[in-house]
Amino acid sequence: MNARVTWATALRVLTQLRRDPRTIALLLAVPPFLLSLLKGAFYSDPKSFQHVGGPLVGLFPFSTMFVVTSITMLRERTTGTLERLMSLPLAKLDLLFGYGIAFAAVAVVQACVTSAVAFGLLGLDVVGSTAAVVALAVGNALLGMSLGLFVSAFARTEFQAVQFMPAIVFPQLLLCGLFVARDQMIGVLQIVSDTMPLTYAFEALDSVTTEGSLGSRGALDVSVIAGATLLLLALGALTLRRRTA
């Protein structure tokens, strides 16, 4: 690994993103827009808005970075730039960490904008600190990024990559406890949700927003998020081949 190459890759990815202002506008505007819709939808049930809205602030970056990364990496594969990079003195980790730094930076901005709107304008209350919510959001963004990097190896076209969103992200969102408490689900789904990293991401966010701290399961939640991110990055590195058929 080489810090110069990692850093150059991060700057390159950010420059590419800067060339696409519409995507930046969507990344920053969509989460606050959706939260506003949610507030309107829960007009007669503000308690539910409090319950769902707080954790959502920290979950948006997971899904956006998943899509953005899987498409960006798919483009590297299909345009031949990945093959070129793999024939150059660049370590696979330089590429993966370069992506990580770039998308973490985007996630910080996205989480700050979303929190400012959610906790400022929309009147969401958070018992813990908003900084903790932003920190968890960035962690979740990195989790989404590594999942996106990994699954991009299984998509040949952008149509396929986009379909991974409902296929891989939605089940985790449905079962993580955001919509229905996990102890009210049928048993088998509780077990399934135990295996999904987003469940731990939700629990950490839920503890911070409703109890004010990560709570007794905090260490477990944070280590699962970090462990899953590293595992997916390692699996992603395996899909970057120097030699192909």
Added chain:
Amino acid sequence: MAAEPAIVVDGLRVRRGGRPVLHDLRFSVAAGSVTGLLGPSGCGKTTLMRAIVGVQIVEAGRVEVLGAPAGAPPLRSRVGYVTQAPSVYGDLSVRENLRYFARVLGVPQERVGEAIETVVLGEQADQVVASLSGGQSARVSLATALLGRPELLVLDEPTVGLDPVLRRDLWGTFRRLADAGTTLLVSSHVMDEAEHCDELLLMREGELLAAEAPDALRARTGEQRLDEAFLALIEQREVAQ
């Protein structure tokens, strides 16, 4: 001519999608030469180049490049490879692309300007690659390969779609690079380009028909035009079979 060949290929066999693509190839490429890899589309030129660069999974055989097995990590900064489709970032400018690859290679940023000049893209340097013509993006891709001043340059159809003046200029550049000691392996499906090469590798259907200098090929076949000579070789082989 240097004593050590830049490329040695011995008994190379490659299968793609279960089908044999290269059948038992053997040849060597002299250091500091311009070698043309010629043959019709689909004859295995790209696969052979990929095997030399070390990005192709091979079935059998030995491919040695600059004294090391093809694809060995130390070769990554000594071999430059330009694929047929320009492999650069369409959403970055010419200069941004080159700056990035210069940083990856760890070479001084002054080389960026040099490489842009070599491929005559000074006026387009700050344009986004996606807005350039096909020939211009192909030259951006070539420029990135020049950044590291590689000892071996493997160029897959670098002159496709270029106008005749640019094509001539580019062959002039290849010659200058070879005079300075770089070894070039350049593929083409256009026989006119063979004239610019010191040595030719003629391929057809995954087999090597000839590996010799243009004049030797003319003498052997009795044909003055190289495309006629190529046809004569194919006919000879068919008669022999």
